[in-house]
Amino acid sequence: MSARSFGPVILVHGGAGKVAPDLVEVRRAGIRAAAEKGWQTLTAGGSAVEAVEQAVKILEDDPAFNAGRGACLNRDGEIELDASIMDGRDLAAGAIGAVKRIANPVTLARAVMGAGGPILLVGDGARQFAATVGITECVAEALLTERQRTRWAILREEDAENVGTVGAVALDQAGHLAAATSTGGLPLKAPGRVGDSALIGCGTYADDQLGAASCTGNGEAIIKLVLAKTAVEFLRMGEEPMEAARRAVRELTARTGAEVGIILLDSYGRIGVARNTAQMACACILEGNTEPEIFD
Numbered sequence: 001m002s003a004r005s006f007g008p009v010i011l012v013h014g015g016a017g018k019v020a021p022d023l024v025e026v027r028r029a030g031i032r033a034a035a036e037k038g039w040q041t042l043t044a045g046g047s048a049v050e051a052v053e054q055a056v057k058i059l060e061d062d063p064a065f066n067a068g069r070g071a072c073l074n075r076d077g078e079i080e081l082d083a084s085i086m087d088g089r090d091l092a093a094g095a096i097g098a099v100k101r102i103a104n105p106v107t108l109a110r111a112v113m114g115a116g117g118p119i120l121l122v123g124d125g126a127r128q129f130a131a132t133v134g135i136t137e138c139v140a141e142a143l144l145t146e147r148q149r150t151r152w153a154i155l156r157e158e159d160a161e162n163v164g165t166v167g168a169v170a171l172d173q174a175g176h177l178a179a180a181t182s183t184g185g186l187p188l189k190a191p192g193r194v195g196d197s198a199l200i201g202c203g204t205y206a207d208d209q210l211g212a213a214s215c216t217g218n219g220e221a222i223i224k225l226v227l228a229k230t231a232v233e234f235l236r237m238g239e240e241p242m243e244a245a246r247r248a249v250r251e252l253t254a255r256t257g258a259e260v261g262i263i264l265l266d267s268y269g270r271i272g273v274a275r276n277t278a279q280m281a282c283a284c285i286l287e288g289n290t291e292p293e294i295f296d
Ligand code: GLY
Pocket: 082, 164, 165, 183, 184, 185, 186, 194, 195, 196, 197, 215, 216, 217, 218, 219, 220
């Protein structure tokens, strides 16, 4: 895996955790498609914000991932979605938490960012805001997959895949950074529970002066360590991105023992990837290398 670039970069992840064998190849294909979409956006002159939104939307639409369509169910058997996005140019950010019946939460989070008011909207307020910006609700069944319904019904986590969250970080041709994250959260979560993916600094962070990060894994642990911002702060201290990502995961592991992963990009387009789980499918496209590099 190449670690250095000075041109546009897109790096995406499909969640850290244990992947069911029948999903491994499907998820690799999804990650590849998301990276390609982000790359097309960047090379067409699109911004890093557009690139991470487009990449994450591909994964939200793909039922093999725990975000948008394919999200896991909460304790009551409902889908509640979290997402966030951040623009490294000016630290603008938008997020939504515990939102139902929204097919592309990352697009709603971007609309929240664009409105320039509150950074985080939850529940019914987020749905009301969606209506004002023309984002229509889908029927609940449109997000529900047989896999997640069965998984919820049997409640046998040790036999089911436990992979959560998708995310992307990008550097555009103008040198700006962005990050986005989207998730159905943890299976059987309490209704109303909002995890790290909706919280700026925890699941998502971007600052042109330092770097951009998107996290996956146990949201409560990620919130305790403010993991995305912590990893970016390691860049400020002079760490290379790969070591900054590893150090962030090491510290979280030591303090909480929870399972997590992170992708990280610095302002030079150098990448960092770390996880303490068996798998975390990632894809990266760097300047001069239009074929995605896929790694688990
Ligand atoms: N990282 C996803 C969640 O805990 O909600």
